Amino acid sequence: MEPSDLMFTDHLDAPIAWREAGHGSPLVFLHGLGGTRKSWEPQLRGLADRFRCIAWDMPGYGASAIQTPLSYPVIVQRLVGLLDRLDIEAATLVGLSFGGMHALHTAIAHPDRVEALVLADTSPAFGLDGTSPEDWKRGRLAALEAGLTPGDLGPAVLDAIVARPLDPGIRGELLEAFADISPAAFRAAVDCLPTNDVRNELASI
Secondary structure, eight states: OOGGGOOEEEEOOSSOOEEEEOOSEEEEEEOOTTOOGGGGHHHHHHHTTTEEEEEEOOTTBTTSOOOSSOOHHHHHHHHHHHHHHTTOSOEEEEEETHHHHHHHHHHHHOGGGEEEEEEESOOSBTTTTSOOHHHHHHHHHHHHHTTOOHHHHHHHHHHHHOSSOOOHHHHHHHHHHHHTBOHHHHHHHHHHGGGOBOGGGGGGO
């Protein structure tokens, strides 16, 4: 399948929105703190000829309904609810950063719904590098307190985390994803993320 031939469909019904392309074994893509379903376009373009690719908007992001306070059990409940809606018995979960944490919590709470895990740039617990939750949260929310939006933060964040300059088209897609995050949803996610710690349950996966 050539990139220009990719046909994806956006499903924007509440409570969870998702983007879908392709047919075959299901891959569910879980974005990070600064992403939405739109962050996975390169992966959908590359894999939709072999897999059923589903990229969601986590609660409050993109077109999904906001949930405050946000917690990992709520995220897991919404994700399993999406699998139910799509009649997917078990899927491979592909999680980036915060999305990798969602995948871990889902595999622990609902092992029968997870066929495999692909975990990128994530962790089983927050603060393993010594970062304190409060310092981390202050650093992420300072710009919002100054009146900026997640969309305003996108260019600087992207340029800081990539090893080499992004293709302009891909960079534009990722910046569009940043712009689809509301300040309220970003705050809820920043409060939730540091509560992650599944080290005692890892052996159950």
